[in-house]
Amino acid sequence: MSTETLAKKNIKIKVDEQILLKVLKLNDVSDSYVEWLNDFEVTKFTEQKYFTHTLENTKTFVSQKDESERDLLFGIFFNGTHIGNIKLGPINLEHMSSEVSYFIGEKKFWGRGIASKCVEAIVQFAVTELGLKKVNAGYYENNIGSAKVLQKCGFVVEGNRISQIIFENKRINHVLVGYVPN
Ligand SMILES: CC(C)(COP(=O)(O)OP(=O)(O)OC[C@H]1O[C@@H](n2cnc3c(N)ncnc32)[C@H](O)[C@@H]1OP(=O)(O)O)[C@@H](O)C(=O)NCCC(=O)NCCS
Secondary structure (H helix, E strand, C coil), X not given: CCHHHHHXXXXXXXXXXXXXXXXXXXXXXXXXXXXXXXXXXXXXCCHHXXXXXXXXXXXXHHHHHHHCCCCEEEEEEECXXXXXXXXXXXEECCXXXXXXXXXXXXXXXXXXXXXXXXXXXXXXXXXXXXXXXXXXXXXXXXXXXXXHHHHHCCCEEEEEEEEEEEECCEEEXXXXXXXXXX
């Protein structure tokens, strides 16, 4: 694998007949993408809710990730329409491990199994194409949807960062999960 694969950056992962993951490029940054990032319902379980997102700073983010040799930022495309993102990164080439994170921005696509399919596909890609030996993720303990997605994809709870997060004026845990291929 490795840096060669990461340097290519035109990677596409076919998830099924309708869903394609494609490394995001500047021209994928649209008004709707920026709107998702400013939608509290979409971001309330993520740190993105603390930022104001604009076309400009979203483009900067996408081009930084595109240039990074340690990140793969994919758009989730459903029948050709961008509906969310999934990121593998930062990728730690010393330890052959990575973080994964994701969101479905178009809310009408929630609850249709799309995040589960995309996480499963990206983990397979990480293991078989990049040779990674560990994939990590984390979620606010009350993010039931994300907990289910990760559990379905074979992630196991490795620990809790106790009282790490303030959510609606209460302190809650951040759950740490990991996937180790067989
Ligand atoms: C969390 C999120 C990624 C789930 O995506 P999704 O495509 O709707 O998830 P799936 O359809 O694959 O659902 C997987 C399971 O979780 C359940 N689920 C999904 N959202 C749920 C919710 N809000 N509450 C309870 N269960 C939920 C589904 O019913 C399904 O359960 P099942 O396997 O028993 O049928 C999506 O709601 C989202 O993007 N939310 C905002 C951003 C976010 O929270 N990102 C993750 C940060 S860690």
